[in-house]
Amino acid sequence: MTSFNFRQSELVSKTFLVVDDFGDMRGMLRSMLSTVGVKEIDTANNGPEAIDALERRRYDIVLCDYNLGPGKNGQQVLEEARHRQLIGLDAIFVMITAENTREMVMGAVEYEPDSYLTKPFTKDVLKTRLEKLVLKRQDLREVDQAVGEQDYDKAIQLLDNKIAARPGNLGELTKLKAEILFRSSEYEYAADVYERVLAVREMPWARLGLGKIYFTTGRLQEAQAMFEGLLQDNQRFTAAYDWLARTLQALKKDRDAQEVLERAVVVSPKAILRQKALGDIALANGDLAVAGKALTEAVSLGRHSVYKSAGNYAKLARVKSKSGDGQGGLKIIENMEREFQGEGESELYSAMVKGVIHADMGNREKADACMHEAARLYAKEGPHVAADLTLEMARSYGELGDKQEAAKLLQQAVRNNHAEPELLQQIENMVGEFDLGTDPKAFVSDIRKEIVKLNNRGVELAKAGKLQEAVGLFSEAVEAMPSNKVVNLNAARVLVMNMRENGVEGKQLGRVRELLDRVRKIEPDSPSLRRVQLMYQNLSRQGL
Amino acid sequence: MNPVQQHEMKFADILASLIHDMKNSLWLVINTLESLAGEMESSADRQKLQTLQHEAKRLNTNLIELLTLYKLENERIAANIEELNLAEFIEELVLENRIGADARGVELSWTCDDDLYGYFDEGLIRGVVNSVIGNGLRYTRSRLHLSGEEASGFLVIRVEDDGAGYPQEMLAAQDAIDDHSALCEGRTRLGLYFAGMVAKLHRNQGKEGYIRLSNQGQLDGGCFSLYLP
Numbered sequence: 001m002t003s004f005n006f007r008q009s010e011l012v013s014k015t016f017l018v019v020d021d022f023g024d025m026r027g028m029l030r031s032m033l034s035t036v037g038v039k040e041i042d043t044a045n046n047g048p049e050a051i052d053a054l055e056r057r058r059y060d061i062v063l064c065d066y067n068l069g070p071g072k073n074g075q076q077v078l079e080e081a082r083h084r085q086l087i088g089l090d091a092i093f094v095m096i097t098a099e100n101t102r103e104m105v106m107g108a109v110e111y112e113p114d115s116y117l118t119k120p121f122t123k124d125v126l127k128t129r130l131e132k133l134v135l136k137r138q139d140l141r142e143v144d145q146a147v148g149e150q151d152y153d154k155a156i157q158l159l160d161n162k163i164a165a166r167p168g169n170l171g172e173l174t175k176l177k178a179e180i181l182f183r184s185s186e187y188e189y190a191a192d193v194y195e196r197v198l199a200v201r202e203m204p205w206a207r208l209g210l211g212k213i214y215f216t217t218g219r220l221q222e223a224q225a226m227f228e229g230l231l232q233d234n235q236r237f238t239a240a241y242d243w244l245a246r247t248l249q250a251l252k253k254d255r256d257a258q259e260v261l262e263r264a265v266v267v268s269p270k271a272i273l274r275q276k277a278l279g280d281i282a283l284a285n286g287d288l289a290v291a292g293k294a295l296t297e298a299v300s301l302g303r304h305s306v307y308k309s310a311g312n313y314a315k316l317a318r319v320k321s322k323s324g325d326g327q328g329g330l331k332i333i334e335n336m337e338r339e340f341q342g343e344g345e346s347e348l349y350s351a352m353v354k355g356v357i358h359a360d361m362g363n364r365e366k367a368d369a370c371m372h373e374a375a376r377l378y379a380k381e382g383p384h385v386a387a388d389l390t391l392e393m394a395r396s397y398g399e400l401g402d403k404q405e406a407a408k409l410l411q412q413a414v415r416n417n418h419a420e421p422e423l424l425q426q427i428e429n430m431v432g433e434f435d436l437g438t439d440p441k442a443f444v445s446d447i448r449k450e451i452v453k454l455n456n457r458g459v460e461l462a463k464a465g466k467l468q469e470a471v472g473l474f475s476e477a478v479e480a481m482p483s484n485k486v487v488n489l490n491a492a493r494v495l496v497m498n499m500r501e502n503g504v505e506g507k508q509l510g511r512v513r514e515l516l517d518r519v520r521k522i523e524p525d526s527p528s529l530r531r532v533q534l535m536y537q538n539l540s541r542q543g544l
Numbered sequence: 545m546n547p548v549q550q551h552e553m554k555f556a557d558i559l560a561s562l563i564h565d566m567k568n569s570l571w572l573v574i575n576t577l578e579s580l581a582g583e584m585e586s587s588a589d590r591q592k593l594q595t596l597q598h599e600a601k602r603l604n605t606n607l608i609e610l611l612t613l614y615k616l617e618n619e620r621i622a623a624n625i626e627e628l629n630l631a632e633f634i635e636e637l638v639l640e641n642r643i644g645a646d647a648r649g650v651e652l653s654w655t656c657d658d659d660l661y662g663y664f665d666e667g668l669i670r671g672v673v674n675s676v677i678g679n680g681l682r683y684t685r686s687r688l689h690l691s692g693e694e695a696s697g698f699l700v701i702r703v704e705d706d707g708a709g710y711p712q713e714m715l716a717a718q719d720a721i722d723d724h725s726a727l728c729e730g731r732t733r734l735g736l737y738f739a740g741m742v743a744k745l746h747r748n749q750g751k752e753g754y755i756r757l758s759n760q761g762q763l764d765g766g767c768f769s770l771y772l773p
Contacts, residue, residue, distance in 0.1 A: 028576075122642075170661070
């Protein structure tokens with residue numbers, strides 16, 4: 001029954017930001033909130049104004065219309081707010097949608113709002129909905145906090161207590177639990193949770209979760225079947241497309257993966273990360289037409305997005321040049337320069353891509369000058385340069401015929417990413433394409449031998465009980481090869497051994513977690529990861 | 545993609561954006577009327593405004609129905625199943641329709657177990673129940689009751705009234721409600737066709753959603769039941 005309570009609304013003390021491009025709407029929302037007793041209400045007319053407001057002040061609740069006219073839409077405001085942490089973990093973001101815009105919004109890859117309100121709604125509906133959201137957030141505050149601190153064991157324990165005490169929103173809590181288990185790589189446990197849900201009823205989120213576990217644990221055929229099944233039931237389930245494409249790529253079916261993403265962008269054309277993924281894979285498949293279209297989308301969507309990236313402009317410019325439209329390529333680079341104003345890696349991308357375009361257009365002198373500038377900027381990036389950038393740079397040298405420089409960069413890339421099969425495959429292909437070595441496979445494996453040798457030395461030190469020395473050696477090695485799976489794992493292992501001997505210490509525990517997270521990203525199914533993870537868990541339990 | 549599909553997509557997008565615009569206008573109308581009603585001294589004037597609000601709300605419900613039906617016909621829609629608290633869902637529906645009920649002097653009540661959770665597409669089911677409520681408000685005498693419960697593996701949402709009930713031929717023909725001919729047989733029929741289509745989009749473990757009409761409700765009038773697996 002409707003309950004009339006005379007206590008003050010939970011909302012009165014909250015700070016609100018209302019975002020709508022339509023003045024009457026803003027006024028109406030404001031008056032609705034005032035009637036409820038809310039005092040702190042700011043408004044913004046469009047996306048950029050909303051971001052400005054969020055930068056200036058921490059809001060408890062954001063009410064944002066999805067349609068904000070030209071420029072950013074509501075989803076892009078949400079993405080930027082969450083991505084840049086302009087709103088706290090416990091802030092509530094409500095997306096106001098027209099009819100069922102939800103399917104359009106649902107195509108998003110990364111972030112989802114806490115709730116959707118469909119226009120038109122009355123002030124009573126608004127009040128009731130917001131009050132419930134506030135209570136829900138309060139209920140999950142401790143769990144959110146534990147997740148924020150990456151204390152997954154605690155988060156699971158808290159959720160288990162809730163699940164046992166109050167089976168009301170069981171499904172919601174169970175979903176959250178499974179997601180946290182997945183994040184802490186408790187795959188068997190997470191799979192068990194999903195299977196129990198599915199035994200009772202068909203829930204797409206549980207099937208997606210199970211599929212992700214299959215993918216992550218290398219059961220690729222099963223993953224493929226799962227995602228395909230989900231899409232058969234609901235061809236608008238965009239997350240299933242993304243995971244199916246990843247699965248197919250892992251199965252080395254790049255053409256099929258491309259086709260899947262092409263279907264996905266028809267359903268949900270506004271997700272920039274998906275357009276970028278399609279552009280990348282089409283480029284790898286040599287499908288310049290599709291790559292050009294997808295990268296054009298990624299670039300144009302990116303203009304108002306936190307995912308705006310100079311790399312996308314660079315790739316698009318290359319595609320244009322390769323398709324024989326050098327002038328078009330230069331135009332893209334000009335746009336990029338205007339958009340980025342020298343920010344981040346844009347100058348480097350600009351120089352290296354211009355080099356290639358000028359070479360394609362037969363202007364060798366200009367090309368060399370550009371590459372000279374690119375080399376200077378690349379050196380400034382330092383040793384922790386992103387793999388993407390290194391490969392793009394190597395490609396530029398390769399296309400200009402500077403084999404020596406290209407080879408040097410690719411060696412560096414192998415060293416940094418020696419455990420990433422997809423990347424190594426790209427490197428191998430590039431070595432072959434630009435004829436950088438008689439044997440592309442050996443190009444990679446020679447470096448591998450170096451690393452093996454270094455590893456063995458560290459392991460021997462550890463065996464001999466010289467743990468401090470081993471810790472030192474591996475932390476240096478990790479510096480030099482920050483993405484190397486074996487080196488990272490060994491660094492974590494000797495840290496754990498060291499703590500077993502000399503006592504548990506919070507900072508070192510954190511470091512181990514960081515190293516293991518890194519490995520998890522590279523190869524989640526690694527049995528040695530599991531072993532070190534177990535060592536770590538035993539140790540941290542002892543330490544508590 | 546073939547050219548026909550492309551054409552359909554464009555049409556659906558135009559339809560959606562027109563409806564979006566109309567709904568924005570309606571929203572303003574509804575809320576302006578609400579605040580005006582609050583300022584009215586005489587209850588007769590207030591009631592007139594409430595009637596206007598009620599009609600604007602019906603217009604809105606119809607627009608949603610129109611768009612959804614178009615998408616259903618073109619298979620551009622699938623249920624976006626979420627877990628939802630049924631009591632909260634029903635409470636919001638009652639809040640939304642309170643003014644319409646007041647305007648017609650109908651007592652709107654609801655019952656639902658606080659801990660009952662359901663799995664359905666919120667937007668679609670909201671559209672269906674709103675449409676049934678709108679219809680109920682026209683045909684009931686003095687009461688309209690919403691309820692939610694679980695029965696033999698289905699979630700049941702019921703709308704009951706104390707009016708004259710559904711006509712016999714409608715009860716007899718309800719198994720054929722998904723028949724396309726229903727489309728040209730009046731407003732109530734269209735609403736039920738819509739409800740049946742939306743119910744069917746909800747599937748779980750081999751079971752499919754459906755609707756049932758009867759005149760054996762608690763209030764002795766019409767009783768609409770929506771069964772979701």
